Amino acid sequence: MGQPVIIQIENIYYPVLATVGIPANLVTIVILSRGSYGLSKCITRYLVAMAVADLLVLIFEVILYETKVTHFPYSFLKYTPICSLNQTLLFACIDCSVWLTVAFTFDRFVSICCQRLRTKYCTEKIAAVVIAVVCSLIVLENLPIYFIYEPRKIIDNVPWSCNVKSSFYTLPIWVVFLWLETILTPFAPFVLILLLNALTIRHIVLANRVRRGLQGNNNGENHNDPEMENRRKSIILLLAISGSFILLWMVNLIFYIYVQFADTQFLHTNYNDPFTIMEQSGFMLRALSCCTNTFIYAVSQSKFRDELKNMIKRPLALINCLFK
Numbered sequence: 001m002g003q004p005v006i007i008q009i010e011n012i013y014y015p016v017l018a019t020v021g022i023p024a025n026l027v028t029i030v031i032l033s034r035g036s037y038g039l040s041k042c043i044t045r046y047l048v049a050m051a052v053a054d055l056l057v058l059i060f061e062v063i064l065y066e067t068k069v070t071h072f073p074y075s076f077l078k079y080t081p082i083c084s085l086n087q088t089l090l091f092a093c094i095d096c097s098v099w100l101t102v103a104f105t106f107d108r109f110v111s112i113c114c115q116r117l118r119t120k121y122c123t124e125k126i127a128a129v130v131i132a133v134v135c136s137l138i139v140l141e142n143l144p145i146y147f148i149y150e151p152r153k154i155i156d157n158v159p160w161s162c163n164v165k166s167s168f169y170t171l172p173i174w175v176v177f178l179w180l181e182t183i184l185t186p187f188a189p190f191v192l193i194l195l196l197n198a199l200t201i202r203h204i205v206l207a208n209r210v211r212r213g214l215q216g217n218n219n220g221e222n223h224n225d226p227e228m229e230n231r232r233k234s235i236i237l238l239l240a241i242s243g244s245f246i247l248l249w250m251v252n253l254i255f256y257i258y259v260q261f262a263d264t265q266f267l268h269t270n271y272n273d274p275f276t277i278m279e280q281s282g283f284m285l286r287a288l289s290c291c292t293n294t295f296i297y298a299v300s301q302s303k304f305r306d307e308l309k310n311m312i313k314r315p316l317a318l319i320n321c322l323f324k
Helices: 005-033 041-071 080-113 115-121 124-148 172-215 226-261 274-288 292-300 302-322
Strands: 153-155 158-160
Touching (some): 005 302, 080 115, 080 124, 080 172, 080 226, 124 172, 226 274, 292 302
Antiparallel strands (some): 153 158
16 A cells, blocks of 8 residues: 555655755855845844754754655664754754744834834844844753653664653643743744734835825826835835745644644644644645745845856856866
8 A cells, every 4th residue: 555645745845845945045044144135234144044044944854854754764863862852953943943033023123113222123233142042042942842752662772763752741741831832833923923014014104105295296206215115125025034934834823723722632643634634734834934035035135136146157157167
């Protein structure tokens, strides 16, 4: 009997995602780190941090977890302590990716809506502090995950693979931890991103109305307004990044809600069950969210496209010179 359809899809999907996503994030990190992208150093800090977090998710989840299961079933990565460590780092990287998106959204909210606070908060130094604090707190918050696993089997006194302890779903301390994890990711980020975006859009719409009213319209002529153009570019980038996050995490959010209020558990093994198909689909879309920002930059930002073209042309020019 063949493998379930969802497993067949995953066997193709995750290697392709790693092949595309890892180079895309590496290119993004290089372009943004060079500082020639035309954005402020504050924004660049957040975007680089988000790209690094996305890259780590692809490494720990897509390669060391999903791809390993299919293509390297008996590697040393299946040794229980290493497997538990990988799971801990996996969830920490996912949370970092999510909360750095929230931090970036909040930074843009302050920059656009809070004029007095902007000069003090929207700086490269504050961005570096925020990134460091967010990542440190998330790592500490995810440390207990290492202890929720037990060996799936013992071979020659060596513990292999990871299985969630049954007590994880019954002991009060773990139940509270699971609720806390669910609230912190993805419930709170969804609420914060939607709220901050709504406030930012409202402020921009009202500010643009006032600005147009003050400028007037002389004989029907259109006037180029650099301030309004900058706001337009900022809101496009902000909404593209946060909108992509919300869409690709939506299935995962519904899944988490279902788990919390239904008498069921994570990681079912019946891959023909609709719940498991939904669960695995949510994981695939969540992993895809770590690849989309590069393409968002390429589509929405002309300077990023120019830098990307230059990066592609240089090695091609070198190869051409070698063969001349």
